[in-house]
Amino acid sequence: MRFFLCALTSFMLISAPAFAATDVQSIRQATANVDTAAIAATTSENWLGHGNDYREQRYSELKQISADTVANLGLAWSFDTDFNRGLEATPIVVDGVIFVSANWSVVYALDAKTGKQLWKYDPAVPREWAKMACCDVVNRGVAVYQGKVIFGTLDARLIALDAATGEKIWETQSADITAYPYTITGAPRVFKDKVLIGNGGAEYGARGFVAAFDVNSGEELWRFYTVPGNPADGFESAAMEKAAATWTGKWWEYGGGGTVWDSMVYDPELDQLYIGVGNGSPWNQKVRSPGGGDNLYLSSIVALNPDTGEYLWHYQETPGESWDYTATQHIMLADMEWQGETRKVIWQAPKNGFFFIIDRENGKLLSAEPYARVNWATHYDLDTGRPVETERARYETKPEFIRPSSMGAHNWQPMAYSPDTGLVYIPAIDALFKYEDVEDYLHKWGQWNLGVKLEQDAAPNHVLAQLMMKQVATGSLLAWNPTTQSAAWSVPYPMPWNGGLLATGGNLVFQGTATGEFRAYAADSGDQLWQFDARTGVMAAPVTYTVDGEQYITVLAGWGGAFGLIAGIEQVTQPPPSRILTFKLGAKGELPVNPVKQINPAPEPGEVSAEDLAAGRTLYHEFCAGCHGTDAVSNGAVPDLRHLPSVYYDNFDKIVLDGVMRKMGMVGFRDVLTEEDSALIKAYVLTQAQEDREIREAKGWWASVKMAFYKVVAAILGWVMNYV
Numbered sequence: 001m002r003f004f005l006c007a008l009t010s011f012m013l014i015s016a017p018a019f020a021a022t023d024v025q026s027i028r029q030a031t032a033n034v035d036t037a038a039i040a041a042t043t044s045e046n047w048l049g050h051g052n053d054y055r056e057q058r059y060s061e062l063k064q065i066s067a068d069t070v071a072n073l074g075l076a077w078s079f080d081t082d083f084n085r086g087l088e089a090t091p092i093v094v095d096g097v098i099f100v101s102a103n104w105s106v107v108y109a110l111d112a113k114t115g116k117q118l119w120k121y122d123p124a125v126p127r128e129w130a131k132m133a134c135c136d137v138v139n140r141g142v143a144v145y146q147g148k149v150i151f152g153t154l155d156a157r158l159i160a161l162d163a164a165t166g167e168k169i170w171e172t173q174s175a176d177i178t179a180y181p182y183t184i185t186g187a188p189r190v191f192k193d194k195v196l197i198g199n200g201g202a203e204y205g206a207r208g209f210v211a212a213f214d215v216n217s218g219e220e221l222w223r224f225y226t227v228p229g230n231p232a233d234g235f236e237s238a239a240m241e242k243a244a245a246t247w248t249g250k251w252w253e254y255g256g257g258g259t260v261w262d263s264m265v266y267d268p269e270l271d272q273l274y275i276g277v278g279n280g281s282p283w284n285q286k287v288r289s290p291g292g293g294d295n296l297y298l299s300s301i302v303a304l305n306p307d308t309g310e311y312l313w314h315y316q317e318t319p320g321e322s323w324d325y326t327a328t329q330h331i332m333l334a335d336m337e338w339q340g341e342t343r344k345v346i347w348q349a350p351k352n353g354f355f356f357i358i359d360r361e362n363g364k365l366l367s368a369e370p371y372a373r374v375n376w377a378t379h380y381d382l383d384t385g386r387p388v389e390t391e392r393a394r395y396e397t398k399p400e401f402i403r404p405s406s407m408g409a410h411n412w413q414p415m416a417y418s419p420d421t422g423l424v425y426i427p428a429i430d431a432l433f434k435y436e437d438v439e440d441y442l443h444k445w446g447q448w449n450l451g452v453k454l455e456q457d458a459a460p461n462h463v464l465a466q467l468m469m470k471q472v473a474t475g476s477l478l479a480w481n482p483t484t485q486s487a488a489w490s491v492p493y494p495m496p497w498n499g500g501l502l503a504t505g506g507n508l509v510f511q512g513t514a515t516g517e518f519r520a521y522a523a524d525s526g527d528q529l530w531q532f533d534a535r536t537g538v539m540a541a542p543v544t545y546t547v548d549g550e551q552y553i554t555v556l557a558g559w560g561g562a563f564g565l566i567a568g569i570e571q572v573t574q575p576p577p578s579r580i581l582t583f584k585l586g587a588k589g590e591l592p593v594n595p596v597k598q599i600n601p602a603p604e605p606g607e608v609s610a611e612d613l614a615a616g617r618t619l620y621h622e623f624c625a626g627c628h629g630t631d632a633v634s635n636g637a638v639p640d641l642r643h644l645p646s647v648y649y650d651n652f653d654k655i656v657l658d659g660v661m662r663k664m665g666m667v668g669f670r671d672v673l674t675e676e677d678s679a680l681i682k683a684y685v686l687t688q689a690q691e692d693r694e695i696r697e698a699k700g701w702w703a704s705v706k707m708a709f710y711k712v713v714a715a716i717l718g719w720v721m722n723y724v
């Protein structure tokens, strides 16, 4: 017996390395080895850094799942998270364990083979803080470093957990949320025993910065502000003094913006950090810097010394930013042949619609060519490195339709690059936005401060509005050749806001879509080879890895985010729980069908004057649309205010003004809205409900004629808009 046990244990010991184990000891051992060198060395079994290795190319050499075998790919398992809002995270995978963040900054560790939960950590984000998040209660991922899982929370804390158990090791408030309403949705980056994190808040009047923390203690090591503060308080650095000379007026009273809410990349070859800086706050430059100026370092890539946070160089993509054109989009590092020389470059496709190639040794612009339709600038002057703007760009004298829209020609959804094809795969957006000054701009703490009218002059009713949106806001998977700076191929999508990308050695690219499919395309030709019904819009980027020699693909499926919430695209079903999906060859799993949406009959609005209706509509779009959706049409994850059980209409003021549901993420607005305002909003919502009911219940030839008429009008308008 004794001999037998000995033989068994030695067999297990010998064979242990071949099998991934998910017990505490194994996780501790595996994650202890994740450090700067491990993340820098590209491995295909694991997914150790946010974009795989530090270059963030999101490419894996794995090819068990390939163009030849992908038809046989199926769902191995799915894991339901606790909520149904947007999921945006890229998981980190270490030796068979997935570490991933979800809604409300909740973090899970799962067995990659089975989807079994190993631990969960809920940082108990106060639900009220959702009001300070422009773009849903999302989180784009965790970092793993020497046995720790590190992540940011919506209320701007940075937390390190024991990767093996999920127990908290340290926690620090990374930004003062009493000074400005900061939020963290981005994934921290780890390098040289440091954790780097930025934050969001530039829609609310925040002052952007990034800070590095000691990975072992959580102590702040350095901080780099991206925009200058009040000169009377003195400048933090020479870089800030230099920046202040490019601002006018009293910008500091508005915060200035420049938040670093997503892209931060460490470059181990040059030992430099690159941060992608966000938009101005408020968006409209005429408000925040009335005398113009470049407004450094808005909309720039800034290179920093990773040990001290000192400024090294910058390249500003959009001087005098006035359109929410962030440079926070995915920064990818590459070596490329450029005019006969091998150059170390940055590739970026930021919101402003140009694909940038920047020499990362010195920040010099090598090339900028439009990868989408743009009308704010004609081209970049390579001598000055500056865009040549069109006359309409700054909406100086009248409202202007500008491309790309504030959503950008590409948003946070990560790109991927395949060295096999030499192509960069971009989740591209084609849309426009009407930029219009607001009269009597009033700066408010804790509210959106854009200086631009958010309420677009929509159609006479929401059906027409949604049909029109389909005409003027679409998306594509764009395969871009950075060597020729031109498109190789593209796959059109009916909607914008499709998912991030993964490229693999199997000649495949994987992408989820806004319309709920998870797809594989041939990386060289763009032919669609496979798809899976994810039952909800997929925004996050997939990852791939192996466990026990078998290749897996994991992606998060949960619709939401900025566009998902605000566009309020009506769903016919209830949103399913947001899920983590994992695929492998030969698996055959399916997801349950979504439950049918509950539509409660709202009360009649009664008599409402046209004036009151217009006032209610404006208030609704200023205070409610960001979560409940444009025209009171919601995606369902946040309630559709047109279809509530009557108890909510009866207690409208208690909810909307007093905030009795604040613990559930529905804050009160007593500080900014009166009872009269609340009544106007309610009247608007009930009128929208009535209109919706009439359209739903409309039957017969007259209803069909009306709908056909709407479709024709929308098509004509869409066609006209093509010429903008």
Ligand code: HEC
Residues within 6 Å of the ligand: 130, 131, 132, 620, 623, 624, 625, 626, 627, 628, 638, 639, 641, 644, 648, 652, 655, 656, 661, 664, 665, 666, 667, 669, 681
């Ligand atoms: C920051 C996001 C956010 C904003 C802004 C917001 N809401 Fe909400 N609201 C929510 C969430 C989340 C819920 C759902 C709470 C729950 O039921 O779990 C909700 C619930 C409600 C409800 C109750 C319905 C229900 O089924 O729970 C009403 C009524 C409501 N909101 C009205 C408004 C109005 C009117 C405004 C604008 C003045 C507004 N909300 C602004 C997030 C928001």
